[in-house]
Structure formats: structure tokens, C-alpha cells
Amino acid sequence: MAAGGLEKLLVANSSDIFPRQRKTTLPGGYMGRILRVDLNSGSMKDENLPEEPMLRKFIGGQALATYILLRELPLDAKPYGPENKVVMMTGPITGTGFTPGGTKVTAVYLSPLTNHTLGRGAASGFWAVYLKAAGYDGIIVEGAAPKPTYLYINEGRAELRDASSAWGKGATETEDRLRAEVGIKDAKVMCIGPAGENLVHAAMLCNDYNHNAAHSGGAVFGSKKLKAIVVHGTARPPLYDRARLIEAGLRWRKTLMVRHEAEKRTAGHAVDLGAAPNFNFRSTVIEESHIEGFDKNRVTLRPCFQCQRLCPWDVELKSGNHSGTVGHFNAGSEWLDTFYNLGVRGNDALYLAQRINDLGIECSHFSCGVGVAFEAWEKGLLNAEKTGGLKFEWGNVEVIDRLLDMAARREGYWGNLLAEGPVEVAEAIGGDAPKWVVHTKKGTPALHDWRPHFGQMIREIVASGGMKPQGGGSVNPPPDLKYREKWGPLDRNDPAGWSWSNALSEQYRQFCGLIGGCWFAQMHMKPDGLNSMIDSFNATTGWNFDIDQALEAGHRSAMLQSIFGTQRGWIAEHDWKDVGARFLEPVPDGKHKGFTIAKWLPELVYEYHRLMGRHEKTGRPFMDTLKKLGLEEFQEWAQLD
Amino acid sequence: MNEKYGNLIPTGQLLDGKPRTILFDAIKCIGCRQCVHACKDWNDHPRTTVFEISSSNWITMEPPVLEGLSPLWARNSCMHCEYPMCAAVCPVEAITKYEEGPVVIDPNVCIGCEYCIYACPWGVISKDDLTHKASKCTMCSDRMSEDKSPFCVQACPVGALDFGLQEEVSAKARTRAQEVGGYVYGEKEAGGTQVLYVLKEKKESYGIRSVGPQKYPKHKISLPLMLKDLFTLRCGLQGKVRALYLAIIHPRRLLYRYWPWRQVV
Numbered sequence: 001m002a003a004g005g006l007e008k009l010l011v012a013n014s015s016d017i018f019p020r021q022r023k024t025t026l027p028g029g030y031m032g033r034i035l036r037v038d039l040n041s042g043s044m045k046d047e048n049l050p051e052e053p054m055l056r057k058f059i060g061g062q063a064l065a066t067y068i069l070l071r072e073l074p075l076d077a078k079p080y081g082p083e084n085k086v087v088m089m090t091g092p093i094t095g096t097g098f099t100p101g102g103t104k105v106t107a108v109y110l111s112p113l114t115n116h117t118l119g120r121g122a123a124s125g126f127w128a129v130y131l132k133a134a135g136y137d138g139i140i141v142e143g144a145a146p147k148p149t150y151l152y153i154n155e156g157r158a159e160l161r162d163a164s165s166a167w168g169k170g171a172t173e174t175e176d177r178l179r180a181e182v183g184i185k186d187a188k189v190m191c192i193g194p195a196g197e198n199l200v201h202a203a204m205l206c207n208d209y210n211h212n213a214a215h216s217g218g219a220v221f222g223s224k225k226l227k228a229i230v231v232h233g234t235a236r237p238p239l240y241d242r243a244r245l246i247e248a249g250l251r252w253r254k255t256l257m258v259r260h261e262a263e264k265r266t267a268g269h270a271v272d273l274g275a276a277p278n279f280n281f282r283s284t285v286i287e288e289s290h291i292e293g294f295d296k297n298r299v300t301l302r303p304c305f306q307c308q309r310l311c312p313w314d315v316e317l318k319s320g321n322h323s324g325t326v327g328h329f330n331a332g333s334e335w336l337d338t339f340y341n342l343g344v345r346g347n348d349a350l351y352l353a354q355r356i357n358d359l360g361i362e363c364s365h366f367s368c369g370v371g372v373a374f375e376a377w378e379k380g381l382l383n384a385e386k387t388g389g390l391k392f393e394w395g396n397v398e399v400i401d402r403l404l405d406m407a408a409r410r411e412g413y414w415g416n417l418l419a420e421g422p423v424e425v426a427e428a429i430g431g432d433a434p435k436w437v438v439h440t441k442k443g444t445p446a447l448h449d450w451r452p453h454f455g456q457m458i459r460e461i462v463a464s465g466g467m468k469p470q471g472g473g474s475v476n477p478p479p480d481l482k483y484r485e486k487w488g489p490l491d492r493n494d495p496a497g498w499s500w501s502n503a504l505s506e507q508y509r510q511f512c513g514l515i516g517g518c519w520f521a522q523m524h525m526k527p528d529g530l531n532s533m534i535d536s537f538n539a540t541t542g543w544n545f546d547i548d549q550a551l552e553a554g555h556r557s558a559m560l561q562s563i564f565g566t567q568r569g570w571i572a573e574h575d576w577k578d579v580g581a582r583f584l585e586p587v588p589d590g591k592h593k594g595f596t597i598a599k600w601l602p603e604l605v606y607e608y609h610r611l612m613g614r615h616e617k618t619g620r621p622f623m624d625t626l627k628k629l630g631l632e633e634f635q636e637w638a639q640l641d
Numbered sequence: 642m643n644e645k646y647g648n649l650i651p652t653g654q655l656l657d658g659k660p661r662t663i664l665f666d667a668i669k670c671i672g673c674r675q676c677v678h679a680c681k682d683w684n685d686h687p688r689t690t691v692f693e694i695s696s697s698n699w700i701t702m703e704p705p706v707l708e709g710l711s712p713l714w715a716r717n718s719c720m721h722c723e724y725p726m727c728a729a730v731c732p733v734e735a736i737t738k739y740e741e742g743p744v745v746i747d748p749n750v751c752i753g754c755e756y757c758i759y760a761c762p763w764g765v766i767s768k769d770d771l772t773h774k775a776s777k778c779t780m781c782s783d784r785m786s787e788d789k790s791p792f793c794v795q796a797c798p799v800g801a802l803d804f805g806l807q808e809e810v811s812a813k814a815r816t817r818a819q820e821v822g823g824y825v826y827g828e829k830e831a832g833g834t835q836v837l838y839v840l841k842e843k844k845e846s847y848g849i850r851s852v853g854p855q856k857y858p859k860h861k862i863s864l865p866l867m868l869k870d871l872f873t874l875r876c877g878l879q880g881k882v883r884a885l886y887l888a889i890i891h892p893r894r895l896l897y898r899y900w901p902w903r904q905v906v
């Protein structure tokens with residue numbers, strides 16, 4: 001056969017990514033294999049990790065996963081079609097045990113929320129560590145199973161099993177059941193709740209009780225009738241230089257801003273942001289009632305695998321109507337703001353937060369939808385006739401509780417509408433309601449009131465042409481980059497510097513994820529915060545990245561994310577045009593009253609894309625950018641003029 | 642050292658001869674098991690399991706439920722007894738008590754007779770399925786000889802584990818116990834141990850064993866096991882020869898193995 005012909009064939013089906021036999025040495029930190037699961041036929045296959053040069057380019061996590069997806073996903077794939085794929089990747093520092101934050105797995109797929117951008121869910125906890133212990137760096141899920149199924153990987157052996165006993169169950173119960181079913185206490189479970197099964201567009205992947213990977217991975221799992229992936233094993237990643245890794249990991253640890261139990265008794269991230277969303281983002285004030293009962297609750301920190309930042313925590317409610325409820329949370333606290341936004345306060349908010357996580361609905365999606373509906377009720381656009389007798393009143397815990405179940409099961413008119421999303425809710429209500437929605441490209445931002453904050457707002461609206469941002473202009477730029485960066489004022493009243501700050505932080509946050517690290521444990525604002533992470537990565541793999549190469553790897557990952565969108569119709573103009581009006585309204589009250597970044601749009605968005613090497617309006621990468629990042633193979637999607 | 646031990650067990654020195662102690666504060670512990678994984682990481686043990694003591698899991702956090710899901714947690718690992726019965730019963734002197742604290746099994750010397758497993762009042766020694774040697778926590782003697790603290794201790798994210806010179810740590814333990822209205826476990830047990838716990842509730846609530854104050858506590862090695870080791874091929878001919886030779890040159894060391902009824906020396 002002519003060599004040329006063969007080559008073409010290989011490129012077309014991407015098998016040139018995965019060598020049949022490795023020719024280059026596998027760097028440290030990797031297990032060396034990816035499991036490919038075809039749910040249509042039930043067949044499974046081990047793929048070798050790419051050769052060293054490709055691995056060095058994409059490393060792991062989101063970049064490697066997205067690259068695989070870009071190469072394998074047909075352009076006409078539908079999010080819920082069996083042709084959609086979920087590619088899940090860890091990174092080399094996942095599971096070494098010697099660094100903080102070595103816990104990450106990132107899943108990518110075509111997003112059912114937007115239908116045209118990259119969906120990305122990233123999870124911490126323990127699951128990713130045990131996936132590697134089972135012998136795999138990642139998983140590619142293809143096709144769709146005929147009936148509820150779960151994937152069980154134990155010590156390098158994978159099998160598909162019947163999931164009917166767990167179908168319909170919440171995430172916590174599913175985890176317990178499947179762990180019992182495989183009979184291994186140490187096994188770790190990533191699963192979907194009823195929301196995923198019923199294709200609620202924003203359904204999450206849930207793992208290790210406290211962890212949720214948002215942004216619709218759960219819905220794609222559901223469309224494939226894949227209830228869970230259970231992993232267990234005893235292997236550990238080989239390390240290039242263990243002693244150096246231990247030393248670098250300890251340095252990294254010193255940069256952490258350790259969280260405390262006391263923080264878990266506050267209104268969470270809203271306190272840091274100086275604003276809580278209330279009544280569908282119409283007030284930002286935080287009152288005593290927000291945290292009523294929190295002081296009496298039993299709170300236990302429940303850290304991720306070998307990470308000392310102490311984000312996740314458990315709570316047992318000690319007062320209120322749901323006293324005795326146990327909740328499992330991570331640090332983000334968007335689930336708290338989710339219910340503050342609906343007028344719920346104190347322990348009731350924690351109760352509902354546990355419910356929504358267990359059902360597996362991305363909390364912001366629900367909150368932004370219900371928020372509009374409640375506002376419509378308040379303003380007389382809805383009445384009991386239209387709501388099936390449910391009183392859409394702020395703070396009505398019973399009604400919200402009921403709506404949660406309805407949404408997760410797409411039950412009735414409202415359940416179905418809420419499962420679709422806030423934009424659909426607003427359109428169905430009509431009148432002025434579409435002006436009250438908070439959304440970005442039809443997805444929803446992690447539910448906090450980001451509006452008073454420059455960097456975070458840019459991050460949320462651009463998100464590199466996707467829905468899930470990484471990074472976010474910080475007012476504390478990394479000291480490790482001081483030697484070469486000029487920051488500009490980073491002042492609330494001055495747009496200068498913010499776009500660059502976002503572009504840069506996106507790059508190092510991306511890098512952190514690619515190597516298998518959790519960007520919550522990535523403390524750029526402290527000296528040595530970036531260097532200790534890069535050194536940990538080098539000691540693990542045996543590569544020798546400097547800070548510029550690390551940033552470039554992050555940049556490449558962000559670029560793959562936008563190329564995926566470009567291929568499917570995303571343009572940069574969507575970033576500021578396809579945003580819910582409420583999200584761009586001036587802050588209604590409080591410390592930051594009147595502030596909005598809207599007055600600097602679209603220039604901020606344009607500037608951000610220019611700085612990232614994309615065309616400001618189309619969002620396509622320039623040829624120079626592709627060359628710099630070694631992505632010439634995607635030149636077909638480049639901006640040519 | 643020899644005065645204290647009357648030449649009853651093998652002793653040695655790793656660093657400066659100053660005794661050290663690990664402190665476990667049950668009031669601070671959140672049950673995260675980072676200490677358990679840290680021990681595995683340092684000793685390159687397989688990732689799982691974490692719920693039982695085994696030759697590849699030298700420490701457990703009890704009860705055996707998922708991380709964080711119990712209101713009370715207790716460390717379960719070698720207590721590094723000042724008068725270690727495991728060392729006293731070993732027929733081949735494979736277990737050494739170091740002046741700095743560690744009680745360490747030398748797997749190259751161990752013949753797998755299992756006496757120590759039955760002798761340990763805390764039941765924290767296991768037998769390696771592959772090598773048939775006894776295995777347990779070393780108090781990170783390898784790190785201690787470099788003046789570094791045990792790996793589990795440095796891993797604890799909430800400071801529930803501490804390590805230092807015995808006098809200082811004992812004083813700390815007592816102060817802390819007073820502060821929280823609790824008590825110190827390990828100061829008297831088995832004649833004193835070099836791992837101390839600060840507890841608040843009753844021992845039983847933590848699932849911790851009651852161990853009397855007797856030094857070299859009475860062992861539970863069964864007669865059939867002893868006979869089996871004496872009269873069958875178990876433990877190898879070389880092992881038997883070595884045991885016999887040591888019995889001749891150190892006859893006093895037979896006292897604890899074969900005279901469990903003896904009183905404290």
C-alpha cells in the first residue's frame with residue numbers, strides 16, 4: 001500500500017495519537033494508558049498514551065482531552081447523539097500524594113447547554129487518584145448503552161455492569177450502593193443523579209460525596225445511559241525524581257491559603273466578593289439571617305486527597321426544619337448563593353444545597369431559572385393558575401424543594417422548562433422576563449454575584465469561547481511573574497490591565513489543570529506559588545519546563561477550547577452579546593453600588609481576544625498564534641486576514 | 642540504654658540518643674486519612690487498602706468508615722512501646738528498640754514465626770503475604786536518622802499529629818489534655834509508649850484497647866504455634882539454628898517468650 005494513503009487513513013481516525021507500541025520513553029507521573037469504552041457494542045480497548053513529543057505539548061487534563069475530542073468528534077455531532085464522546089483525562093501530578101491539589105480529572109464533550117461549545121467538567125476529591133491507581137490516565141467514552149450501565153475498573157480490568165439498581169437514585173446513595181455492589185470499600189465512584197438520567201442540560205458529574213463537576217457532563221453521561229464509573233486499584237504513578245518532588249510539594253504547600261472550619265459557618269464566597277445574589281440578583285446585601293443556625297451546626301473538614309487547603313466540608317444541621325440533614329460540600333459555596341438568590345436563608349439553604357447536589361443539577365442553572373420565574377410571580381406575570389398551584393414566592397422552601405425534584409425528573413411543565421434552562425424559562429414567561437436572566441451563552445456562571453469584580457466578570461463572559469472559564473483577573477498578580485510583567489493599575493475605575501490579567505491567569509490556571517492539579521490549590525498570589533507547582537511537575541515527569549513554557553501550555557489549552565467553539569459556530573461577539581441583561585446591570589446596592597463593566601464592553605472582550613492571539617470579533621486564532629503554539633494542524637480554522 | 646533494658650531486647654541508636662514521641666490529638670483530628678496515605682506514599686506501599694492494618698498499610702484511622710464520616714477518630718498503629726513485647730519475644734532478635742523511640746523490624750532477619758504478631762498488645766503487626774515477614778510502622782526510623790519528623794506527622798493538615806523530644810511532647814500532651822478536659826493515653830500503657838494520644842471521650846468510644854501498665858505485657862502466643870515453630874519445617878532450618886544460637890548466648894531473652902507469667906523486672 002502506498003505510504004501516503006496509509007498516513008491519511010491514520011490521521012482521519014486519530015489512531016496516530018495513540019501509538020500501537022511506544023517508541024519514546026514514558027515520562028514520569030503517567031500510567032501510560034487510556035481506556036476506550038464503546039457503549040454501543042460494549043467493547044473496550046486500551047490505548048497507549050501519545051508519544052513523548054505530543055504528550056509534552058498537551059500534557060494531560062483539558063488540553064490532551066480536548067485535542068483527542070477535536071480529532072475524533074465529527075463536526076455534525078449532536079450533544080445527545082451516541083456520536084458525542086466524553087474524554088476524561090488526569091495529569092501527571094494526579095495521585096502522586098506529594099503535592100497539594102494533585103486530584104484533578106477533567107472531562108470534555110460537546111456541551112448540550114450551548115450545543116456548540118466545549119463542555120468541560122473538572123472534579124477533585126479522590127476519584128482521579130483511584131483511576132490512576134486502577135492503571136489509567138484517562139477514559140474515552142463513546143456510543144450509548146442500551147440500558148442503564150456502569151463502568152467498573154479494578155486493577156486494570158474494565159467491565160460494563162448493569163446499573164439498574166442505582167438508576168433513579170441520588171448521587172450519595174448511588175455511590176454507596178455501587179461501592180457495596182463491587183464489594184470494595186476503597187473503590188471510588190463518579191456518577192450522575194436523576195438530573196443526568198433525565199437529560200437536564202446542566203446535569204453534573206458527582207463524585208466522592210463532596211464533589212461535582214458542573215456544566216452538563218452528567219447530561220451527556222445520561223444520554224449514554226452511563227450511570228457511573230467505579231474505580232479501584234493499588235498502582236501509583238512512577239516518579240522521575242521523588243526526593244525533588246517531595247521538596248517541591250512542601251514548598252507548594254507553604255503557599256496555600258489554608259481554609260478553616262470557621263469559614264464554613266459564614267456566607268461563604270459571597271463574603272469575599274462583598275456581595276450575595278438576592279432575589280434574582282436584585283440585591284447584594286448579606287444579612288445575619290443568611291447564616292442563621294450555622295454556628296450551631298456540626299462542621300467537619302473533609303479535604304481532598306493529600307491536599308492541605310481544606311476546601312471540602314461536611315455539615316450536620318443542628319437546627320431548623322431539616323435538623324439532622326447531613327450535607328457534603330466543596331468550598332465554592334455557589335450552592336449557597338443559589339438559594340440565597342431565591343430568598344432562602346440559613347440552614348434551609350444548606351438543606352436545599354445538599355438536595356440539589358444529590359440530584360445532580362448544576363445549581364446556578366436552576367437558580368437563574370427559578371429566579372426569573374419567582375420574579376415574574378412577584379411582578380404579576382405568573383399566578384397560581386400558571387404554576388400548577390405552586391406559590392412562586394421568595395424563600396418558599398417547600399416549593400423550591402418540589403421544583404428541584406420536578407426539574408431533576410423533567411416532571412410537568414415547570415420541571416421540563418427548568419431542565420431546559422433560564423433562557424427558555426424567561427422566553428416562556430414572556431413580557432420583560434428575558435431581561436431578568438443571568439446567563440452567558442445560555443449557560444450560567446458559577447452562582448456568585450461576580451458583577452462588582454472586573455477580572456471575574458471578564459472571565460465569566462469570555463471563557464475562551466466556552467462556558468467554563470478558568471482564571472479570572474486577580475487584583476493580586478503573581479509575584480513569580482513580577483520580573484517580566486507590568487500590571488497596570490488593576491483599578492476598579494480603570495479598564496487598563498484587566499484583560500491581560502485575565503489572559504495570563506487563564507494560562508497558569510489552565511496549566512495547573514493540565515498537569516492534574518486543582519486550581520483551587522494553585523496560589524499564584526504568593527511568592528513561589530507558580531514556581532513550586534512547575535517544579536513539582538518537572539520533578540514528577542522529568543521534563544524541564546520554565547514558567548514561559550508552562551504558560552504556553554496553558555495558552556494552548558485555552559486555544560483548543562476556542563477552536564472547538566469556532567468549528568461549531570461560536571464567534572467572539574457572542575461573548576458580550578449573548579449574555580443575560582441582568583448580568584450586566586449595575587450592582588444594585590451595597591458597597592459596590594452602581595458598578596458595571598458593561599460600559600467598557602465590548603472593548604474589554606476585544607482586548608482579551610487580541611491578547612490571546614485571536615481575532616477580536618470572530619474569535620478565530622491568527623496563524624501566528626497557531627504557529628507559536630504548534631497547532632498548525634488547525635489552520636483551517638484560523639483568521640487569515 | 643542497657644541499664645533500662647537489662648540486655649533483654651536488642652537496642653540501638655539512630656541519631657543522638659534522645660527519646661522522641663509522636664503525639665496524636667483526637668480532638669483536632671478530622672479523620673481525613675492523609676496520614677494513612679502519607680505513610681503509603683513514603684514507604685511506596687500500594688495505594689489501597691486503607692481500612693485495615695496490613696503489611697502495606699501500617700496505620701489505620703478508626704472507625705473504618707469513609708473519611709470524615711465519624712464524629713470521633715483514633716489512630717491505630719504501632720505505639721513504639723518503651724518496653725516492646727514484640728521485640729522481647731522475637732527468637733531471632735529481628736526487632737530493635739532504638740533510643741530515639743522507634744521499634745523496628747528488620748525484614749532481612751525476620752523468619753516469619755509470627756510471635757510478635759501475637760505478642761503485640763495493640764495487634765498492629767501484620768505478616769506480608771509474599772515475603773512472610775512481619776511488618777509494621779517504623780516510626781519513620783529512616784527519616785529520624787536524618788533528623789526529620791515522621792512522614793505521617795508532617796502530612797497532617799490540621800496539626801492533629803505532632804512530634805518532638807519525649808519530655809516536651811509529654812508536657813504538651815498533658816497541657817492539651819487539661820485544656821480540653823481530656824486525658825493522655827499511652828503514658829502508662831504497657832509501661833509507657835512513644836506515641837501518645839490526647840483523648841476526650843472514653844477509650845471505648847474511640848475503639849481503643851485497654852492495655853495494663855505492665856512492662857512487656859503478657860503475650861498471647863499459643864502453645865501450638867510455639868510447638869509448630871519448634872518441631873516443623875516452618876521458619877527454615879537456618880532460622881532455627883539462629884534462634885538456638887541466640888538462646889544460648891542470650892538466655893535471659895527467653896524469659897518473656899516462655900515465661901509469660903513472670904512479674905515485671
Ligand code: SF4
Pocket residue numbers: 718719720721722725726727728744760761762763764765766777
Ligand atoms: S505497639 Fe506492638 S508492635 Fe509496636 S512496639 Fe509495642 S508491642 Fe511492638
Ligand code: SF4
Pocket residue numbers: 727730731732733734735736746750751752753754755756757758774775
Ligand atoms: S515474625 Fe518472628 S522472627 Fe519475624 S519479627 Fe516477628 S517475632 Fe521476629
Ligand code: SF4
Pocket residue numbers: 679680681683699700718777778779780781791792793794
Ligand atoms: S511513623 Fe512513618 S511508618 Fe509510622 S505510620 Fe507514620 S509514616 Fe508510617
Ligand code: SF4
Pocket residue numbers: 669670671672673674675676677702714796797798799800801802
Ligand atoms: S492526617 Fe491528621 S487529621 Fe487526618 S486522619 Fe490523620 S491525624 Fe487525623
